[in-house]
Amino acid sequence: xxxxxxxxxxSNDYKKDFPILKREVRPGxxxxxxxxxxxxxxxxxxIAAMEVYYRQLNANIHRGVHTLAEEATAAYEGARERITNxxxxxxxxxxxxxxxxxxxxxxxxxxxxRSTLKTGDLVILTEMEHHSNLVPWQMLAAEKGLRLEFIPVxxxxxxxxxxxxxxxxxxxxxxxxxxxxxxxxTINPAREIIRMAKNAGAITLLDAAQSIPHFTVDVNEVDxxxxxxSAHKMLxxxxxxxxxGKRTILExxxxxxxxxxxxxxxxxxxxxxxxxxxxxxxxxxxxxxxIGFGAAVDYLVSAGMDRILQHExxxxxxxxxKLKRIHGLHVLGPDSVSAKGGVISFTLEDIHPHDIAQIxxxxxxxxxxxxxxxxxxxxxxxxxxxxxxxxxxxxxxxxIDHLIKGLEKVxxxxx
Amino acid sequence: xxxxxxEIIIERSKNPIYRGELVPHxxxxxxxxxxxxxxxxxxxxxxxxxxxxxxxxxxxxCAISQASADLLLEYVMGKSLDDVRRMHKEDLLDLLGIxxxxxxxxxxxxxxxxxxxxxxxxxxxxxxxxEEVS
Numbered sequence: 195x196x197x198x199x200x201x202x203x204x205s206n207d208y209k210k211d212f213p214i215l216k217r218e219v220r221p222g223x224x225x226x227x228x229x230x231x232x233x234x235x236x237x238x239x240x241i242a243a244m245e246v247y248y249r250q251l252n253a254n255i256h257r258g259v260h261t262l263a264e265e266a267t268a269a270y271e272g273a274r275e276r277i278t279n280x281x282x283x284x285x286x287x288x289x290x291x292x293x294x295x296x297x298x299x300x301x302x303x304x305x306x307x308r309s310t311l312k313t314g315d316l317v318i319l320t321e322m323e324h325h326s327n328l329v330p331w332q333m334l335a336a337e338k339g340l341r342l343e344f345i346p347v348x349x350x351x352x353x354x355x356x357x358x359x360x361x362x363x364x365x366x367x368x369x370x371x372x373x374x375x376x377x378x379x380t381i382n383p384a385r386e387i388i389r390m391a392k393n394a395g396a397i398t399l400l401d402a403a404q405s406i407p408h409f410t411v412d413v414n415e416v417d418x419x420x421x422x423x424s425a426h427k428m429l430x431x432x433x434x435x436x437x438x439g440k441r442t443i444l445e446x447x448x449x450x451x452x453x454x455x456x457x458x459x460x461x462x463x464x465x466x467x468x469x470x471x472x473x474x475x476x477x478x479x480x481x482x483x484x485i486g487f488g489a490a491v492d493y494l495v496s497a498g499m500d501r502i503l504q505h506e507x508x509x510x511x512x513x514x515x516k517l518k519r520i521h522g523l524h525v526l527g528p529d530s531v532s533a534k535g536g537v538i539s540f541t542l543e544d545i546h547p548h549d550i551a552q553i554x555x556x557x558x559x560x561x562x563x564x565x566x567x568x569x570x571x572x573x574x575x576x577x578x579x580x581x582x583x584x585x586x587x588x589x590x591x592x593x594i595d596h597l598i599k600g601l602e603k604v605x606x607x608x609x
Numbered sequence: 610x611x612x613x614x615x616e617i618i619i620e621r622s623k624n625p626i627y628r629g630e631l632v633p634h635x636x637x638x639x640x641x642x643x644x645x646x647x648x649x650x651x652x653x654x655x656x657x658x659x660x661x662x663x664x665x666x667x668x669x670x671c672a673i674s675q676a677s678a679d680l681l682l683e684y685v686m687g688k689s690l691d692d693v694r695r696m697h698k699e700d701l702l703d704l705l706g707i708x709x710x711x712x713x714x715x716x717x718x719x720x721x722x723x724x725x726x727x728x729x730x731x732x733x734x735x736x737x738x739x740e741e742v743s
Contacts, residue, residue: 545672546670546671546672547645547671548645548671548673548713548716549614549671549672549673552613552713553614556613563645564644564645564646565645565646569646572646578646578647578648578669579645579646579647607614607619608619608623608672
């Protein structure tokens with residue numbers, strides 16, 4: 195009998211663009227990288243763009259009048275423009291460079307939140323949040339006396355929107371949530387959640403760290419007030435991310451960090467803040483990284499976000515089908531591919547994920563083991579830890595076959 | 610690799626001898642590995658001469674940490690609290706008989722860190738071992 199899921203075209207045009215995927219973990223053991231939800235690998239073009247900056251353009255930006263400074267500034271601001279376009283925004287003043295998603299969210303809580311929210315105000319989050327969209331709000335709640343409520347996650351890994359509807363009657367000031375779960379892979383209905391929040395008069399923040407890298411997110415379509423994301427999960431370098439925000443809101447926010455570049459004028463006892471987006475970018479930024487971020491976006495655009503989504507859904511379908519056949523393996527979250535991104539977390543009998551990950555590593559397979567910075571979510575599913583395999587455009591069916599073989603070895607050892 | 614999951618590690622993690630809780634106990638201490646959320650508690654009963662007469666561990670963790678806890682408690686049975694204070698990480702690693710990278714080393718040494726913290730009183734032992742580990 196022909197195996198229907200083995201009929202896919204196994205070729206992958208993207209893999210060759212990622213130099214690290216050519217290395218061996220140990221002599222004779224090639225890398226099988228299934229940890230892109232933690233960080234993605236970088237294509238040659240991103241690495242080259244950053245190298246070009248250091249070899250040919252290196253200078254501090256914005257203030258200098260010499261050629262290098264002008265070219266570096268143009269490259270940095272050019273990256274901002276391409277990233278702005280990539281998320282469907284029109285105004286580059288709305289795109290603020292940060293260190294990562296975490297810093298973007300902290301920027302919102304520490305400036306907008308601190309200056310706007312008052313004792314007793316309600317913030318709605320979800321049970322599936324990454325610690326980066328929990329802890330900043332907990333810190334602000336402790337400081338300001340805010341109330342926190344959580345949209346529950348049901349057994350199938352979806353948000354319970356009926357409960358959300360009830361919570362909205364409590365008149366929240368903020369609804370902040372992740373677009374796609376880094377553990378369950380659940381793609382939350384962002385547009386609907388945001389529309390409901392707006393009707394209730396709340397400001398919305400979308401943690402798009404796992405979504406923007408994998409499918410088209412158009413800021414006009416989702417209509418959030420703030421969107422946070424990181425370059426390193428979308429083929430770019432570490433150390434740079436972005437906060438997109440609506441201009442009217444950003445303009446009324448106090449600055450975040452104080453220092454150079456974020457000012458217009460400075461006196462001994464006072465300063466006036468610079469215009470957007472520089473108001474939120476104090477000090478010399480990560481220039482090479484911003485340029486690398488821009489190159490990453492170029493790569494994604496040329497690959498085509500729709501093709502990337504299709505490719506990953508094909509891989510998830512294939513992987514779920516194969517994983518189901520492993521006795522004692524339980525997948526967390528949705529089993530419907532239409533609502534699940536390229537992230538599969540699972541438990542295997544009572545074998546500890548660290549042991550699973552270690553044995554897989556001996557086969558060159560990189561997966562993640564632990565709570566994936568979502569301890570409350572694991573608690574909700576009454577487990578402490580899980581093993582996670584996550585995919586990106588450079589993965590193929592062969593990588594998944596390696597994973598399956600590796601898991602069989604795990605079972606053999608713990609038999 | 611196959612060395613890392615030696616027969617004894619698998620056997621001791623699946624069928625530990627010292628798994629359980631002692632109530633009442635003379636010494637009890639628990640802690641966790643923040644990297645993986647693994648949690649471990651060790652209970653001891655000690656006689657008047659300071660000799661460990663009964664020992665048990667509870668909690669959850671990977672095969673390495675479970676086997677390490679079981680082998681450690683077996684080793685300290687009948688030994689004095691002073692003997693425990695004098696233990697080094699190498700003593701435990703010898704019991705395990707495996708080579709570990711820095712991340713898994715924390716799994717393997719968590720039981721000793723907890724045992725020492727219990728014997729020294731909260732904090733003291735774990736600081737002493739942290740220095741040794743890092």
